[in-house]
Amino acid sequence: MKRTDTSSISSPTIKKKKDMEGGQITTKGKDNNMSDQQQQVVQNITTSSPTHEEEEDYSSYKTIEEFGYRYNDKGQLRSIKDDSTFKFVTQEHYDALGDVVATTIQKMMTQEPYHLIELQIPEDNIEGVDPTKPHTNIFLSDDFYANEERLLIIICGSGRVVAGQWARSICINDTLGKGTIFEYLEQAKKNNFSFIILNPNQTRGEYIGKNGKPKMGSVPGSETPYNHVQYVYDHYIVKSKAKAITIIAHSFGGQLTMHILESRPKIMDKLKAIGLTDSVHSHSVLRRSNVESDSEDDDDDNEQNTQYKYTKAQKVENNKKVLKFISNNCINWVASKQPVGQDLGFSTYQSCQHRSSGHTKHEYTSSSYVLHLTETPIIYLFIYSFKSRSKNMLLALRIVCSILPALFTLLLSAFMINSFVLVENLIHIF
Numbered sequence: 001m002k003r004t005d006t007s008s009i010s011s012p013t014i015k016k017k018k019d020m021e022g023g024q025i026t027t028k029g030k031d032n033n034m035s036d037q038q039q040q041v042v043q044n045i046t047t048s049s050p051t052h053e054e055e056e057d058y059s060s061y062k063t064i065e066e067f068g069y070r071y072n073d074k075g076q077l078r079s080i081k082d083d084s085t086f087k088f089v090t091q092e093h094y095d096a097l098g099d100v101v102a103t104t105i106q107k108m109m110t111q112e113p114y115h116l117i118e119l120q121i122p123e124d125n126i127e128g129v130d131p132t133k134p135h136t137n138i139f140l141s142d143d144f145y146a147n148e149e150r151l152l153i154i155i156c157g158s159g160r161v162v163a164g165q166w167a168r169s170i171c172i173n174d175t176l177g178k179g180t181i182f183e184y185l186e187q188a189k190k191n192n193f194s195f196i197i198l199n200p201n202q203t204r205g206e207y208i209g210k211n212g213k214p215k216m217g218s219v220p221g222s223e224t225p226y227n228h229v230q231y232v233y234d235h236y237i238v239k240s241k242a243k244a245i246t247i248i249a250h251s252f253g254g255q256l257t258m259h260i261l262e263s264r265p266k267i268m269d270k271l272k273a274i275g276l277t278d279s280v281h282s283h284s285v286l287r288r289s290n291v292e293s294d295s296e297d298d299d300d301d302n303e304q305n306t307q308y309k310y311t312k313a314q315k316v317e318n319n320k321k322v323l324k325f326i327s328n329n330c331i332n333w334v335a336s337k338q339p340v341g342q343d344l345g346f347s348t349y350q351s352c353q354h355r356s357s358g359h360t361k362h363e364y365t366s367s368s369y370v371l372h373l374t375e376t377p378i379i380y381l382f383i384y385s386f387k388s389r390s391k392n393m394l395l396a397l398r399i400v401c402s403i404l405p406a407l408f409t410l411l412l413s414a415f416m417i418n419s420f421v422l423v424e425n426l427i428h429i430f
């Protein structure tokens with residue numbers, strides 16, 4: 001911490017002592033010849049640095065209230081004491097608060113109005129999870145297994161975000177409505193979707209060691225984000241009865257989506273649409289990783305399900321299918337100054353269509369995009385679950401929508417002309 005220069009303060013009766021452990025300067029005595037300003041400088045130095053003993057262990061906090069905050073009715077984090085916004089203290093304090101905010105959000109997802117089911121994975125046996133092995137969690141809608149119509153898969157980006165979040169910083173400094181998937185869940189429920197929320201960043205989990213003490217270790221089946229999405233597909237998504245699947249993914253979640261398509265190509269039999277928000281995926285990178293192999297049967301070392309191991313030729317074929325699919329059925333809503341929904345053209349780098357999310361900041365692209373959806377959801381999100389994989393269907397819909405106003409004007413004009421002719425004929429008769 002930067003210290004104020006006190007070398008110009010002359011005081012024979014002031015004895016300064018620096019505590020080497022806490023970095024605190026203490027003072028003894030008082031110089032009556034010192035000005036009030038000089039005395040204030042010394043006082044500031046004395047009280048500005050807390051001792052090691054005064055530092056709190058934020059990791060022991062379990063609730064937001066212990067940090068002195070609460071969420072108001074608008075989803076804003078506010079001080080319990082004076083209703084002020086969040087104040088940064090230290091990185092340790094911020095990270096600890098962020099962890100508690102994440103668990104709070106996940107708890108909210110299991111309650112009214114969402115009623116999600118939290119599952120610990122891997123499921124070790126029919127009786128539940130094994131506490132001696134690390135686990136992570138995912139969330140399902142209560143109609144996940146029963147819904148035979150539509151399924152929505154939600155995948156977050158990378159970093160210290162968990163299932164249910166788009167951006168931790170927005171949840172702390174702005175609102176939950178913009179930083180979480182809550183709006184998406186509400187839109188999905190209105191349109192009769194079941195849904196599953198993946199948790200690719202939680203690759204390590206707590207478990208009870210042989211000595212009876214808690215430890216941290218890699219989660220079996222979710223050792224990496226790539227392994228996680230494969231595990232969830234193999235053990236849950238394939239069991240869904242839904243005829244139409246839609247994927248919504250943010251940032252690195254787009255890369256994980258491409259991985260699902262290439263490692264589990266059968267999902268494309270039911271997948272109708274992919275909506276990405278400022279995805280960072282590059283299909284060319286995945287293409288090189290899939291085909292740059294010395295042997296014909298050089299399989300992915302991380303692949304745990306042997307039925308999904310492919311030869312080099314099979315990977316090349318899968319890649320061609322993915323390229324064709326995402327070029328027709330995937331849109332990436334990117335950070336842009338253009339109005340939300342503005343067509344930005346086709347990206348050859350990402351092999352998909354780009355549209356404006358309506359916001360210039362990466363972390364806000366998901367919230368800006370969905371806030372627009374709340375006004376016209378069927379046009380920008382769920383329409384892709386009903387349309388054919390051919391572009392012609394969407395083109396036809398656009399043409400029809402564009403000519404409707406002109407058609408209405410034409411019919412109205414014809415009606416008015418006929419009315420005038422009828423009146424004129426009546427005048428001649430009488």
